[in-house]
Amino acid sequence: MNMSAPPNNMELERALLGAVIRDNGRNVDDLIPILKTPDHFYSPVHQNIWQTILAMHREQVPIDLVTLNDRLMKNGRSSECGGAVFLAELTSDIQPVSHAKGWARDLQDYARRRAMARMGQQLIEHAYSPEADPSQFAASAQEIVDSVLEDRVNVSAQKPSEIIRGYMKYLEGLESRGGDGIKTHLYKLNSITGGFLPGEVVILAGRPSNGKTALALNFSLYSVFSQVPVGIFSLEMMSYLLVNRYLSSTHGINGMRFRDGKFTSEDWQNIYDFAQHFQGLDPWLRIWDRPSLSASELRAQCRRWKREFGLRLAVVDYIQLVRPDTRGGSREREVAEISRIVKETAMDTGITLVVLGQLNREVETRKNKIPLLSDLRESGAIEQDADQVIFIRPWNPKTTDDLVEVTLDVAKSRNSNTGSLETMYRRRRLQFLNDNEKDWSWLGFAPA
Structure with a gap:
């Protein structure tokens, strides 16, 4: 089984990017804590598109089919990303944009699995290589483990301002329910x-x-x-x-x-x-x-x-x-x-x-x-x-x-x-x- 490309990975990536474009980038804030880097995407094309979206979001540039394709053209990446035709195909998905956050978590999980698969493969290679330094590999493996755990921690972490909004609604509901x-x-x-x-x-x-x-x-x-x-x-x-x-x-x-x-x-x-x-x-x-x-x-x-x-x-x-x-x-x-x-x-x-x-x-x-x-x-x-x-x-x-x-x-x-x-x-x-x-x-x- 090829663990580097899990089933349905491409469909998920396409659906998520399409949801971002159809929502004019309004949901990017919710997705950034989960998909912090383009490496969360398996496809190089999708990595380029997500990296461009993140840059436009930081610059507060409106995100839609026209502006995204224009930015890709300016960066010389439009043709390698399929151009306007490919972007239009991304937005043809009829799935609700509200599913984007769930898709992002699935993609994050796939990325973790790819990292673990690479780490396992490297472990085997180092084990049979007389020149390999076990301590050096242990350090690099720990970096991968830490990055996986860091993703999990960042997803669950909340700021006090985020907590208190939900907390006040909880208390109001608690009073009404007795x-x-x-x-x-x-x-x-x-x-x-x-x-x-x-x-x-x-x-x-x-x-x-x-x-x-x-x-x-x-x-x-x-x-x-x-x-x-x-x-x-x-x-x-x-x-x-x-x-x-x-x-x-x-x-x-x-x-x-x-x-x-x-x-x-x-x-x-x-x-x-x-x-x-x-x-x-x-x-x-x-x-x-x-x-x-x-x-x-x-x-x-x-x-x-x-x-x-x-x-x-x-x-x-x-x-x-x-x-x-x-x-x-x-x-x-x-x-x-x-x-x-x-x-x-x-x-x-x-x-x-x-x-x-x-x-x-x-x-x-x-x-x-x-x-x-x-x-x-x-x-x-x-x-x-x-x-x-x-x-x-x-x-x-x-x-x-x-x-x-x-x-x-x-x-x-x-x-x-x-x-x-x-x-x-x-x-x-x-x-x-x-x-x-x-x-x-x-x-x-x-x-x-």
């Missing part, structure tokens, strides 16, 4: 955290059979009925089993009925009522129940759901079951890679990711059974990347009591407070309650 935090049904938790913010990763961790999935589904159900778009990645159970849990929470169906099938007539009435409400949730809920999910697939699916129905909250059950993109090394390193991609996904898409995790057994050996951040199984990276960490303090799942007092510990919060709160867990309905509530009044339709 805040951006996604609230839960537990008002005590909301008072500590203020809700889950866009771009945050929230780790919900506990020991097995202590209610992690139930609490996460409680959060998701409350969000869906508040018309907050939710996606659920269920890596341990099929979608039918998740629906069983929703049905238990909303309509109080005994969990044993999903095993023995001995539904009563009242059960069936509740099931039909639930089905009617549940199928009306299409605009706000998606469920992924395939047992195998890689970190990259998680990121891709979140982006797709964001486009399709405006995803704001995603639940991952649970992080230790997500596959790394590359195998090898220690398990801690693999989980660290997964954790990094989860955090990048939250920041790139602006969604909140509630990620379930396991606690080590050591927490059960302590007298007070209060979890520590170091108790997160397999990787300290989970702790580092998380914006919030909420623990379900261990309790005895062998108890026969239906109503169990459970403590939630907000052990970490970058943007709010930490603290503990008491909840009541109604096991038969898989409901976490604020106090001694007999139902979830916010549902509005569940039977008492």
